[in-house]
Every structure is written in C-alpha cells, then in structure tokens.
Amino acid sequence: MKKIVALVLAALMLTAVFAGCGETKTDEKVIKIGVYEPASGSNGAGGKQETLGIKYAHSVCPTVDINGETYKVELVYADNQSSNDKAPTAAADLISAGAKVVLGSYGSGVSIAASDTFKNAGVPAIGVTCTNPQVTEGNTHYFRICFLDPFQGTVLANYAYNELGYRTAYTLAENGNDYDEGLAHYFTEAFTALGGKVENANFPENTSDFNSYITNAVNAGAEVIFAPTSTNYAQLIVEQAAAKGANVTLMAGDTWDSNQILAAASGKNVDIQVTTFYQEGGNADFDKGFKEWLESNSQNLTDNGGDSKIAAVSAMGYDAYFTALEAIKLAGAADSAKIMEAIWDVEYTGVTGQIKFDDINGDAVRTTAYIKKVNTETALWDFVKEQGVN
Numbered sequence: 001m002k003k004i005v006a007l008v009l010a011a012l013m014l015t016a017v018f019a020g021c022g023e024t025k026t027d028e029k030v031i032k033i034g035v036y037e038p039a040s041g042s043n044g045a046g047g048k049q050e051t052l053g054i055k056y057a058h059s060v061c062p063t064v065d066i067n068g069e070t071y072k073v074e075l076v077y078a079d080n081q082s083s084n085d086k087a088p089t090a091a092a093d094l095i096s097a098g099a100k101v102v103l104g105s106y107g108s109g110v111s112i113a114a115s116d117t118f119k120n121a122g123v124p125a126i127g128v129t130c131t132n133p134q135v136t137e138g139n140t141h142y143f144r145i146c147f148l149d150p151f152q153g154t155v156l157a158n159y160a161y162n163e164l165g166y167r168t169a170y171t172l173a174e175n176g177n178d179y180d181e182g183l184a185h186y187f188t189e190a191f192t193a194l195g196g197k198v199e200n201a202n203f204p205e206n207t208s209d210f211n212s213y214i215t216n217a218v219n220a221g222a223e224v225i226f227a228p229t230s231t232n233y234a235q236l237i238v239e240q241a242a243a244k245g246a247n248v249t250l251m252a253g254d255t256w257d258s259n260q261i262l263a264a265a266s267g268k269n270v271d272i273q274v275t276t277f278y279q280e281g282g283n284a285d286f287d288k289g290f291k292e293w294l295e296s297n298s299q300n301l302t303d304n305g306g307d308s309k310i311a312a313v314s315a316m317g318y319d320a321y322f323t324a325l326e327a328i329k330l331a332g333a334a335d336s337a338k339i340m341e342a343i344w345d346v347e348y349t350g351v352t353g354q355i356k357f358d359d360i361n362g363d364a365v366r367t368t369a370y371i372k373k374v375n376t377e378t379a380l381w382d383f384v385k386e387q388g389v390n
Helices: 010-018 044-060 087-096 108-121 149-163 178-193 211-219 231-244 259-265 284-295 298-303 312-331 336-343
Strands: 029-037 063-066 069-079 101-103 125-127 142-144 168-174 197-203 224-226 249-252 271-276 347-350 353-356 369-375 380-387
Touching (some): 044 231, 044 312, 101 336, 108 125, 149 369, 211 231, 231 249, 231 259, 284 298, 284 312, 312 336
Parallel strands (some): 101 125, 125 142, 249 271
Antiparallel strands (some): 271 369, 347 353, 369 380
C-alpha cells in the first residue's frame, strides 16, 4: 500500500510551498529538472505558456532540500518543435544534460513519441497537460497531473447535449495528431451514446483554409463544431467561422484556453466554449504573483501572447514544478530511479487543486473540469461552471 506524504492544506499552500526556498549559495549542490516543451511548431504558443508557469515556479522556489542538504534546482530546456519526429532527440538532449526528472509536454503526440527515450534512460517524466491516455498507459515512468481525454471528451459531450441541448455535432481534427484525434473520438463516443449525431472530419497538416469544413458542418445541420486543435489552427477556424457567419458553437478542449483565441474572437459574432484546468481568479496569490512576474520582463509577455492574461497551462506548469520538488524531497536523493519510485506516493495541493496519482498508470485523479466561454465584448473568458462526467 502506497504511503502518502503530508498533504498541504489549500489555505496554507503558498506558505508551505515557499518553505525551504531560500537564497542559493555558490557551494550548493545542483539537481537538474528537464523542461520538455514545444517552443516552436504548431503547439509552440501553448508550450511557451506552459513553460512560463514552470519558470515562474522556479523563480519562487529555486532550491530543494534533500535529507537536510539544500540543492540548487537548475532548469534545462529542449524544444521538441511540436514534432513527433523531433521528440526523441529533444528527450535525449535533456538526458544528456543530466536531467533527473522531466516536465512536459504540451501536446500528447510528442509525449508519446519521447516516452521510450525516457524509459530507456531510467528518467521519470511528469506530463503537465498531455491528456491522451497513451502517454501513461502500460508504463511506470510517465506520469501526469492533468485530467485525461476520455474524461474531457465526455464532459464536453455531456455539456453540449444536456446543458446546451444540441443534437448534431461536427468534429474537426488534424490528421495524425494524437491529441486531436483522441479527443474527437471520445467526444463522438460520448455524444452518440447520449443519442446525438456526429459527423467527423480530419484535415492535413499545415492547413490554413477551413472554409470548406465549416460549410460542410453547417450543411450537415451541426449546432456545434468540436475542434480540439492547436492554437495556430484554432485562430484560423475562429476567424473563418466568423467571416462566414456560421451560426454554430465552436467547442474545444484545453488547447483553446489561450489569450490568442480571445484576440481572434474579439469583436466577432462567435460562440466559443472550452474545458480547461484552471480559471483565472482561482487563487489570488498565484494570479497576482504570476502577473507581476510576467509584466517584469518583456520576453515573458511576448511568450504569453503579448499580455498578462493567465492561461490554465501556466498554472498547471507551476503545479508540475512543485510536484517534482515534492517527489525529489520524498526520494531523499538526486537520483532518477528513486524519484521515479517516489512520484507514485506524492500527494500535493496546488493552485489547480489536489494532485495525486492512481496506482495503475500514474494518472492524475481528477473529477472536474472548468467550462468557460469567450466574452467577445470584453475579450475575456467568462466562467460558466465546473463540470464532471455526470
């Protein structure tokens, strides 16, 4: 039976987190944490925002205590370029750099593609927002702190069918993208089980014209287009759906939770609703600190899409970093094998909620998602509700 480390009470979470996070000294030992995220490619925007959360967490707590000794935490980075082909090389770079545990990636496909590289090196990875079940399925080295696509797809389907009253849907996914195709599959499965009708469509990589897909959706009588795509594609879909005057709801998962979607929708007659991991305002201390940190550096703001709106993936990146620190402390050594074993037993309360791992695949135990929609007048997200699968 797995042991449970001390649970940090939510009300005291930030105070507890800062404990042991003092100034670094020149003679301190070092432990390296790998940041395996896309800084380029179709998921580059989301990867940068997820990385910002990790960087901010590191700025808050740049050290970790291991058996009474203070270690300086060093972040090492590798850009997987949003490419399954480039993923193993990026993972190998982190291993060569001496990472003892890895965080990432934004994007399930690149996480799956790098899994064997981490496994063969004996280095544990903690997924932040990679929601496809295959990331952790059947292995003991890849973990994750987010909910999974079967859950997210079912939440969205239930919401569309039961709350919005929709009966016809159209899904739109990128060919060969594990995240897109997986989430579209789970949405379709749940929506049709409720009695709804779904027409599915896939588009090739680097598509920029979605007009024919939008037209097909409208002609099929779709009330909702479910398009769990990358942010780059999402902006184009939003703009083209608005230009065509398509009277449909645009729905997606966590990838659309971005200020770039807000910018694309601003002033347009579009209805956009998404599921996500965190709603700005959920933790006042985190929100205030993160915004101040973003605004203190122009590159931070650029990487965040040009402003200080908080993306849920940033909050998740923040929590992933502290989850890794908890595992390192529990392991009692700067050793990958011991950290891997310790992760199973970590239980931690972060800004996005309680984080613990199941005993089967090392998946997060999550039971609710946030649903929010774009307010096109204010260019902000309006919180709708917390939603489970029931």
